Amino acid sequence: MEEYLPLIIQLVSGAVGGNLAGTLMKKFSLGTLGNSIVGILGGGLGGYLLGMLGLGGAEAAEASSSMDLSSILGSVAGGGVGGGVVMAIVGMIKNAMSK
Numbered sequence: 001m002e003e004y005l006p007l008i009i010q011l012v013s014g015a016v017g018g019n020l021a022g023t024l025m026k027k028f029s030l031g032t033l034g035n036s037i038v039g040i041l042g043g044g045l046g047g048y049l050l051g052m053l054g055l056g057g058a059e060a061a062e063a064s065s066s067m068d069l070s071s072i073l074g075s076v077a078g079g080g081v082g083g084g085v086v087m088a089i090v091g092m093i094k095n096a097m098s099k
Contacts, residue, residue: 013083
């Protein structure tokens with residue numbers, strides 16, 4: 001179960017990041033469910049990219065074989081930022097297509 005904990009943290013923080021971005025940018029919001037789904041996808045992507053860079057996430061947690069505070073914070077940051085960024089991009093694309 002410990003090997004899946006960083007991924008779960010990234011997905012949850014991605015959903016939170018997506019909803020936070022939707023709240024801050026109401027023009028690009030996809031609704032609560034849409035923001036959450038896109039945020040989850042972005043959270044997984046953001047955490048994966050940070051892990052590839054060695055800055056946190058699942059790959060870094062596997063390398064250290066334990067969940068310490070820095071890997072948890074890396075997962076939260078990667079997931080939240082990734083979720084917010086992907087939600088903003090999808091919202092902008094949706095907004096541009098509806099014009």
